[in-house]
Amino acid sequence: MATTTLGKTGITVNPICIGTWAWGDKFFWNYGSNYGANEVEAAFQTSLEAGINFFDTAEVYGNGLSEELLGKFMQKTEQTVQIATKYGPVPWRFFPESVADAVTASLKRLMLPKVTLYQVHWPFTFFMSQETLLNALADEVKQGRVEAVGVSNYSAEEMRQAHAILEKRGVILATNQVRYSLLSRQIEAKGILDTAKELGVTILAYSPLAQGLLTGKYTVEKPPTGARQFDSRFQRKGLEKITPVMSLLKQIGEKYDKTLAQVALNWLVFQDSVIPIAGCKNSEQVRQNVGAIGWEMSQEEFNQLEEITRPWLK
Secondary structure, eight states, rough: OOOSSTTTSSOOSSSSSEEEETTSTTTTTTTTTTTOOHHHHHHHHHHHHTTEEEEETTTTTGGGGGHHHHHHHHHHHOOOOEEEEEEEEOTTTHHHHHHHHHHHHHHHTOOOOOOOOEEEEEOOOSSSSSHHHHHHHHHHHHTTSSSEEEEESHHHHHHHHOOOHHHTOOEEEEEEEEETTTBBBBHHHTTTHHHHHHHEEEEEEEEETTTGGTTOOSSSSOOOOHHHHHHSSSHHHHHHHHHHHHHHHHHHHHTTOOOOOHHHHHHHHHHHTEEEEEEESSSHHHHHHHHTTSSOOOOHHHHHHHHGGGGGGG
């Protein structure tokens, strides 16, 4: 399988990452209702069988249960698994020791001596400055508990600042995890993508299927139920707006025998230094995600999708 690197660190990973927010999360994903530990463990195994061993989690996902599940699953395999997790700079974390304590807790749940990537979940700086936080993370790299440092939801300027602070310590800013899809291209308009390219930072794209809009599952004739029905993007006007996009995805998909979602994910994979984080709850969703790699659309098709989704730059 082809690989890509996390920024300029030299660490190689899969061109797609498996997102595990839904693994243990009851509030947003209803974990424990129509799926549970058996289903997500099967998803984990299917990922490894397909050659995907890069997983993204966070200490807050399921209040730590996502990390715990990954830890248990990893104990049952001899294969190498690469974990990206996240630190939340919440108000009660005042001191550098808070970072060390959080790393220790995540490693305990994951049952690992180190993680491949440790990310700042959001740029909250009211109680702990970026200098304090990022220097504490640089310390973790020096101690060998963290291989690479990343950020999440950082603006172009915040990313540039983080890069400079780490650089002084001889540590590379590897990634910025941000919302990015064909129907959410604000990181281009806001200069985040260009700044990442300039600095050599890899973009980890979360919500790469726009919460299901790019799967083709929802149409004017088949609107969603549940919480999505109250989101304007999923109401009649929003679904009518994306019809031309869905038609083009279908056209490209038919050429390569791929689903709409696989084409949408491949549009991200096509770009240098962009890794989509594809969430899953079961084995079938993993198989669908894996179908997005191992092939490549043409430059002309990439350009057609870029052009038709320009209304979503803002």
